[in-house]
Amino acid sequence: xxxxxxxxxxxxxxxxxxxxxxxxxxxxxxxxxxxxxxxxxxxxxxxxxxxxxxxxxxxxxxxxxxxxxxxxxxxxxxxxxxxxxxxxxxxxxxxxxxxxxxxxxxxxxxxxxxxxxxxxxxxxxxxxxxxxxxxxxxxxxxxxxxxxxxxxxxxxxxxxxxxxxxxxxxxxxxxxxxxxxxxxxxxxxxxxxxxxxxxxxxxxxxxxxxxxxxxxxxxxxxxxxxxxxxxxxxxxxxxxxxxxxxxxxxxxxxxxxxxxxxxxxxxxxxxxxxxxxxxxxxxxxxxxxxxxxxxxxxxxxxxxxxxxxxxxxxxxxxx
Amino acid sequence: xxxxxxxxxxxxxxxxxxxxxxxxxxxxxxxxxxxxxxxxxxxxxxxxxxxxxxxxxxxxxxxxxxxxxxxxxxxxxxxxxxxxxxxxxxxxxxxxxxxxxxxxxxxxxxxxxxxxxxxxxxxxxxxxxxxxxxxxxxxxxxxxxxxxxxxxxxxxxxxxxxxxxxxxxxxxxxxxxxxxxxxxxxxxxxxxxxxxxxxxxxxxxxxxxxxxxxxxxxxxxxxxxxxxxxxxxxxxxxxxxxxxxxxxxxxxxxxxxxxxxxxxxx
Numbered sequence: 001x002x003x004x005x006x007x008x009x010x011x012x013x014x015x016x017x018x019x020x021x022x023x024x025x026x027x028x029x030x031x032x033x034x035x036x037x038x039x040x041x042x043x044x045x046x047x048x049x050x051x052x053x054x055x056x057x058x059x060x061x062x063x064x065x066x067x068x069x070x071x072x073x074x075x076x077x078x079x080x081x082x083x084x085x086x087x088x089x090x091x092x093x094x095x096x097x098x099x100x101x102x103x104x105x106x107x108x109x110x111x112x113x114x115x116x117x118x119x120x121x122x123x124x125x126x127x128x129x130x131x132x133x134x135x136x137x138x139x140x141x142x143x144x145x146x147x148x149x150x151x152x153x154x155x156x157x158x159x160x161x162x163x164x165x166x167x168x169x170x171x172x173x174x175x176x177x178x179x180x181x182x183x184x185x186x187x188x189x190x191x192x193x194x195x196x197x198x199x200x201x202x203x204x205x206x207x208x209x210x211x212x213x214x215x216x217x218x219x220x221x222x223x224x225x226x227x228x229x230x231x232x233x234x235x236x237x238x239x240x241x242x243x244x245x246x247x248x249x250x251x252x253x254x255x256x257x258x259x260x261x262x263x264x265x266x267x268x269x270x271x272x273x274x275x276x277x278x279x280x281x282x283x284x285x286x287x288x289x290x291x292x293x294x295x296x297x298x299x300x301x302x303x304x305x306x307x308x309x310x311x312x313x314x315x316x317x318x319x
Numbered sequence: 320x321x322x323x324x325x326x327x328x329x330x331x332x333x334x335x336x337x338x339x340x341x342x343x344x345x346x347x348x349x350x351x352x353x354x355x356x357x358x359x360x361x362x363x364x365x366x367x368x369x370x371x372x373x374x375x376x377x378x379x380x381x382x383x384x385x386x387x388x389x390x391x392x393x394x395x396x397x398x399x400x401x402x403x404x405x406x407x408x409x410x411x412x413x414x415x416x417x418x419x420x421x422x423x424x425x426x427x428x429x430x431x432x433x434x435x436x437x438x439x440x441x442x443x444x445x446x447x448x449x450x451x452x453x454x455x456x457x458x459x460x461x462x463x464x465x466x467x468x469x470x471x472x473x474x475x476x477x478x479x480x481x482x483x484x485x486x487x488x489x490x491x492x493x494x495x496x497x498x499x500x501x502x503x504x505x506x507x508x509x510x511x512x513x514x515x516x517x518x519x520x521x522x523x524x525x526x527x528x529x530x531x532x533x534x535x536x537x538x539x540x541x542x543x544x545x546x547x548x549x550x551x552x553x554x555x556x557x558x559x560x561x562x563x564x565x566x567x568x569x570x571x572x573x574x575x576x577x578x579x580x581x582x583x584x585x
Contacts, residue, residue, distance in 0.1 A: 051410045051584050075414040081406030085339035086332060097328025098415045100321075122339075138411070148414075 001059075002027045002146055002177040003048060008056035010043050010201075017043040018054065019201035025179055025194075030172045032192035033181040034286065036296065036304035039198040041181035042078045045150045048179065049075050060146055071099055074144030078151055078181075080135045084124035088114055088134040091123055092141055099142040108137045113163045128155040136164060140171075147171065149180040151302075153187060165191045183302035185286040189213075195286065199294040209286055216292045217284030221246055221255040222265060225277035237272040238265065253282075325417045329425035333399075337429060343395075347433060351386045351441050358507070359383075359449035374509060377454030377538045380445055381530035382506035387437045388465060389497050389526060392430045392472035393479065396577075397489035399426060400480020404582060413583040420578040427473040427574070434469050435462075458536040460559050464566065468529045471570040474577030481580035505530045525569045532562030 003025035010018040018040050025031045033041045046052035050065030060068045082091050089105055096102035109119050112133040123131060132155045139147060149168075153161045161184075168191060172178050182188055188195045189209045197205045197212070205212055226234045231252055235245055238254060243265065246253040254265055259281055269276050291297055297305045338344060358379070362372055372379070403409050412422065438461070445451045476493070483489040502508055503517070504526035510518060521527050536559035 046410070046584075049410075049414050051413050053584055070414055070416045073414050075411055077407040077410040079407055080411060082408060083332060083336040085336045090332065090335060094328055094332040095415070097331070098325050098412075098417045100416070142415075 001025065002029075002061060003031075003179055004057070004059045005044070005048065006057040008044070008047050008054050008058060010040075010047060010052060010054045016201045018047065021056075021198075021201070021203045023196055023203060023206060025177055027177055028172050028175045029193045030168060030178045030180070030191055032188035032195045033179070033198055034183065034185065034188045034195055034290065034298075035181075035198035036183055036298040037302040038304065040201040041198055042150055043201075044198070045075075045078075045148050045179070045181060049073070049148055051077075071101070071142060072145040074139040074142060074147045076135055076139040076149045076152055080138075080150075082123060082135065082138065085122060087120050087122055088126060088130070088137075089119040091134055092137045095138040096141045102142050103140070105137075105141065108141050109134070111140065111167055112137045113160055129157050129160050132156050133160065133164070145176060147176055147178045147180075149178065151181055151183070153182070153184065161187065183298050185290070185298070189286050197286075197290055197293060199290075199296065204293045205289065212289045213284050213286060216289040217286075218288055218292060219255045220259075220281070220283050221253040222257060222262060223278075223280040223282055224252045224254065224265075224269070225279070226252050226269075227275055227277075230274050233272065234269060234274045234276070237268055237274060241268045243268070322418075322421055326421050326425045326428070329417060329422055330428050333425055333429045334432070337395075337433065344433075347387070347391055348437055348440055350390070351383060351437055352444055354386050355383055355441065355444045355448055359445065373512075375454040375541060376445065376449035376451035378509075378534065378540075379449075379507060380442070380451060380455065380537060381533040382501070383441045383445055384438055384465065384533060385468075385501055385504070385506045385526055385530060387434050387441065388468040388529065389472055389501055390493070391434055391437070392427075392469050393476045393493040393497055394490055395430060396423075396426050396473045396476030397479040397483065397493055398486045400477055400581065401483060401486040401489045404480070405485075409582050418578075419581040419583065420574075422581060423473060423477055423574065423578045426477075427470045430469050430473055431466050435465060438465050454539055454541060455537050456539055458559075460536040460563065461533065463563060464529055464533050464536070464559075467563070467566045467570045468526075471525050471566070471573045474570070474573035474575070477577030478573075478580045481582060500524050500526050505534075525566065525573070528562045528566045528569070532559045532566060535559040535562060 001024045003023070006022045008018050008021045009016070021040070021044060023031070033044060035041055043052060047054040047058055048060060048065060058065055061072060086094065088109060092105035092108055096105050106119065109115065114130060114133050114137070118126065118130060123134060126134065132153070136149065136152050139149060153164055156164065165187065168178055168180070172193075192209060194207060195209050195212060196203050205216065207215070224234065234252055238245060243254045244256040246255050257265065262279065262281065266276075266279065287297070295306065299305055358372065359376065446455070475496075479489050479492050479496070483492050503513070503521055504524040505521060506526065510521065513521070
């Protein structure tokens with residue numbers, strides 16, 4: 001095991017930031033910690049890099065985090081804000097200068113998608129995405145064996161994210177162990193070999209994204225945008241037609257059907273002259289897994305949102 | 320590459336980052352210059368004795384130097400520590416080979432360079448504006464006194480940066496500490512103008528040894544200058560060397576305290 005944590009606990013005042021977290025990450029694996037802001041992701045990264053003191057056992061490359069050879073570790077802290085008056089190249093060169101052996105700063109910047117004049121701009125004049133790429137480059141410059149990235153793609157545009165995902169996959173293929181945190185479910189699902197879902201300081205599930213979705217994601221469903229005053233009638237009509245409705249959704253949703261049956265569902269609504277708007281086919285994903293296990297959704301900004309009760313329940317049922 | 324390479328990289332980055340803060344650079348040099356112009360050219364020494372400036376102009380050279388040796392490292396290093404904390408830079412540095420002492424040494428070297436340049440400006444202005452040349456002798460001891468003084472207050476600045484919760488807090492704390500030190504450490508106010516009960520307290524200020532040592536090395540009251548030779552000042556007078564040794568010891572303590580104060584965890 002390259003990264004090992006056993007029964008890790010950390011409290012800030014009366015709040016448990018980490019409450020008995022255990023995990024193990026293998027060499028060359030990409031492991032994503034997923035959860036909303038405040039779930040404990042950053043505290044766990046700090047525990048693994050020795051920048052916070054925790055109860056429990058933690059090791060990286062077989063050593064305690066504060067004893068591991070720093071030449072072998074790369075870190076991008078959350079909300080990292082380096083010296084803003086230096087250019088992107090100067091920043092990466094500065095961090096390169098702290099190691100015995102380091103990669104060429106220009107090559108590292110090119111890897112994260114920054115080249116030419118952009119690398120000579122002061123950090124403070126870069127766009128948000130360019131800044132984050134520069135920060136990622138500072139974590140890669142010593143060509144580490146273990147890479148900790150705390151929300152590496154926050155603020156980066158979708159194309160830039162894919163560039164970084166590709167880069168990190170290549171690094172993992174080359175044997176680098178990557179532990180990253182994210183609140184982008186798509187990122188975890190696309191990039192990670194395994195995912196750990198954190199909620200309120202506890203690791204509620206660990207596994208390959210596909211396995212987690214199969215185990216906890218529920219069935220695929222057809223979400224129907226029905227006006228509120230027609231929702232009861234729609235539910236009745238669909239149930240009369242033999243369709244199974246998901247009872248606790250924020251939109252009317254039919255489950256247990258094949259995508260080829262979408263037309264039949266629509267015909268049922270039209271036969272009953274029930275108005276409808278968007279019709280969306282939804283495959284279960286990590287977001288559903290997280291919702292299913294924690295009762296909490298994660299917004300695009302990483303904020304936790306407790307699951308709302310469904311319209312039908314709020315209206316006293318309609319089916 | 321080793322420690323020298325790491326310190327070199329940190330020093331280079333810190334120097335560039337500072338020199339590109341043009342306002343900070345300007346005021347680093349403007350502040351002592353305006354103090355000299357106000358105190359040296361406007362207030363001047365009272366010809367009848369008494370008042371703030373009762374001694375010949377050369378007496379106040381340690382005070383003018385203390386303005387930059389004291390204020391600049393305290394506020395610069397303190398603010399730098401606060402900036403590093405706010406930007407999670409120490410969190411990253413804790414996972415690199417750079418040690419806390421190496422980081423502080425690099426910041427100290429940057430400050431020695433900047434304050435060394437400001438000290439040269441101060442000496443030139445003092446001679447030109449206040450006519451202090453008649454009571455001053457050149458001394459190579461100026462260099463170690465300034466370097467050690469800067470290192471000492473860099474250490475104290477790092478402690479302030481750890482204790483204060485923001486850059487604003489650091490500046491307020493630095494001013495709160497520096498202002499009384501500046502006037503109660505045998506810099507601008509001669510000891511005989513202070514109450515007798517206060518006399519022992521001035522030995523608690525590291526700046527006292529800085530001011531005394533520089534004064535003993537460079538200042539000669541009128542009438543003594545003609546018979547004085549620089550070599551005798553440096554190598555034969557035990558006074559400045561003793562003050563230098565005390566300052567060196569205090570510098571080691573303050574530097575270690577500063578390095579220890581630099582956070583490596585949250």
